[in-house]
Amino acid sequence: MARDAEVFAGGVAVITGAGSGIGAGIARRCGALGMTVVVAEINHAAAQQTVDQIVTAGGKAEAIIVDVSKPEELDRLAAEVFARHGALRLLVNNAGIETIGYTWELSAARWEATLDINLHGVIHGVRAFVPRMIESGEECWIANLSSVGGFSAMPAQTAYIVTKHAVEALSECLYLEMEVKRLPIHVSSVIPGMLRTNIFNAEGGAGEPGSAGSHRRKMFEMMRDYGMDLDEGCRVIVEGIAENRFWVHSQPDMSRDIIAGRIAFFESQQPPTLSDQVRHLVEG
Numbered sequence: 001m002a003r004d005a006e007v008f009a010g011g012v013a014v015i016t017g018a019g020s021g022i023g024a025g026i027a028r029r030c031g032a033l034g035m036t037v038v039v040a041e042i043n044h045a046a047a048q049q050t051v052d053q054i055v056t057a058g059g060k061a062e063a064i065i066v067d068v069s070k071p072e073e074l075d076r077l078a079a080e081v082f083a084r085h086g087a088l089r090l091l092v093n094n095a096g097i098e099t100i101g102y103t104w105e106l107s108a109a110r111w112e113a114t115l116d117i118n119l120h121g122v123i124h125g126v127r128a129f130v131p132r133m134i135e136s137g138e139e140c141w142i143a144n145l146s147s148v149g150g151f152s153a154m155p156a157q158t159a160y161i162v163t164k165h166a167v168e169a170l171s172e173c174l175y176l177e178m179e180v181k182r183l184p185i186h187v188s189s190v191i192p193g194m195l196r197t198n199i200f201n202a203e204g205g206a207g208e209p210g211s212a213g214s215h216r217r218k219m220f221e222m223m224r225d226y227g228m229d230l231d232e233g234c235r236v237i238v239e240g241i242a243e244n245r246f247w248v249h250s251q252p253d254m255s256r257d258i259i260a261g262r263i264a265f266f267e268s269q270q271p272p273t274l275s276d277q278v279r280h281l282v283e284g
């Protein structure tokens with residue numbers, strides 16, 4: 001039996017932001033592996049769509065509406081999941097938004113939303129679930145969504161990039177905390193390269209400055225034309241989590257190039273440089 005089916009079949013999975021994109025893809029994969037999937041999502045219709053897809057395919061799923069930017073909602077989610085199911089095998093802190101705009105042009109509200117969803121949502125997901133996981137005494141898995149953007153700098157995607165560097169740091173420290181406390185909780189840092197999702201759709205840009213429009217559109221087109229197939233990417237991701245890997249890359253070659261660039265940047269101790277490709281993307 002494949003490792004992912006072996007460790008995950010029969011368990012419960014909570015996946016935040018599972019109404020679309022990577023969260024939905026991971027949810028479908030978990031459903032196909034025989035997990036009971038809790039689709040934790042802010043958008044009711046999107047959550048129900050993922051639940052329907054899993055159930056139609058013969059799996060088990062339920063929706064819980066949650067806004068991960070509110071710590072008390074993650075407490076409620078954790079309490080509800082443990083009250084209903086008694087245990088949790090897999091937590092995927094996936095919900096996230098892209099934000100485009102220069103640091104000084106973004107509204108305070110958009111800055112706060114980006115930090116609250118992408119970073120605080122992951123922190124409070126961990127804070128709400130881990131004590132219950134410890135109490136259950138069972139082997140569990142936590143996967144946090146970082147990005148290749150967690151190893152790079154990108155002007156006008158600053159808010160997003162800040163959160164992904166921070167989530168990467170959180171996952172590394174959390175992994176070590178599990179080691180210190182000798183807990184049976186595996187931690188993975190998921191690094192998608194580029195998977196075809198809705199993250200650069202125009203509707204996601206509400207509240208961004210007007211200058212963000214062409215940057216968002218170019219990113220959307222790049223993802224549409226060159227992004228990896230979503231379900232294949234999510235199959236690779238779930239397999240990596242089940243293998244207890246800390247690093248889980250959807251596109252390892254892309255990750256390797258970006259990480260190599262980061263190491264070279266640190267070693268050179270030169271200021272950041274702007275490539276022609278990035279200048280074209282940002283300048284419109």
Ligand SMILES: NC(=O)c1ccc[n+]([C@@H]2O[C@H](COP(=O)([O-])OP(=O)(O)OC[C@H]3O[C@@H](n4cnc5c(N)ncnc54)[C@H](O)[C@@H]3O)[C@@H](O)[C@H]2O)c1
Pocket residue numbers: 016017018019020021022023040041042043046066067068069094095096097117145146147148149191192193194195196197198199200
């Ligand atoms: N798609 C990629 O190539 C890529 C690359 C690197 C990292 N990521 C990361 O993967 C994760 C998923 O991104 P995606 O591309 O699937 O995006 P997506 O926009 O397709 O899906 C994100 C989902 O999160 C939900 N969501 C947003 N705010 C929420 C909130 N406050 N509470 C609960 N749910 C909320 C949305 O409704 C949506 O269903 C994000 O953390 C993103 O940063 C994606």
